[in-house]
Amino acid sequence: MSYVDAGYAIALATLFVYAISLVLRRRRWERALRVSEAPLAQADGAPGPGERP
């Protein structure tokens, strides 16, 4: 592999991996927000999971 190929491969792979990591982190925090909102919804009187309204 030449220096040029290595440079392009490292740059593109790093940006790709970082972008994927951001997508996964965003999903994880969206899930965390949904989970943290569930107790509040129950405290407000909304039916919890599996409960009848």
Place this chain on the structure above:
Amino acid sequence: MSERAVLYSRSRWLDAVGALGVIAMGFTVWLGLWVTPPDKFQGNLARLLYIHPAIATVALYWVGIVAAGGSLLYLWPRTRSFFWDRLAASAVEVGAVFSALTLVTGSLWGRPVWGVWWTWDARLTSTALLLLLEIGYLALRRVPAEPAVRARRCAVAALLIAIDIPIVHFSVDWWNTLHQGGTFLDPGFKIHASASMSWTFLLGFIALSLIFVWLLGMRYQIEVLQDAVGDQELEVSLTERWSEDTELVGVGAGEGEPTPGGGAP
């Protein structure tokens, strides 16, 4: 999900910027590796210059403008908003990735051209210092503190980091460096490259700038979500505490012995 979190996550314009950036980057790679001719002096090694200066431009100028500008606007009382703090923090994290790539791609070009992977040249050293300072900023951000205290602390740190940016920029003028000065454009803006090379160079700048905006936007969304989760957790704790207090008051009232202040004994 709270309105604020919904507002800032999954924005279509950001996905469009990302798609454009990826397409432009694909064209840059195609033009840079297969279409443009080899350089008269450097041969194929010049192909690395279609991405290295563009990556360095993002790492230095775009990140510098967003991080320093955001920090200044946060510190300024009239414009103080966590929006600026989050934006600056997002820019610094993305900037650390681009700074590291600047050093790696520069090193891969320097080894065959200069004969060394690394030298303590003013441009290289100040860029490495920039990366270290950015990592330090990210560590500082993880130190537990009140949101306002953390934001103020980080804004000051970002402005201190910004001092390094003109040093990196002018290092090739202020000191005798192995790193060359501006060779693509001279002070009269006369381009010293063939048309295909110039267009590829320009496309690389556009592609990496779009990718920077995309990554910055995604990182910003994560900051918003993190803060929203923190707020929710605080609200849940307060609600639980309040309901415990109410139950205790109810029990106390039933027994005819109210607890002092109506709170927990």
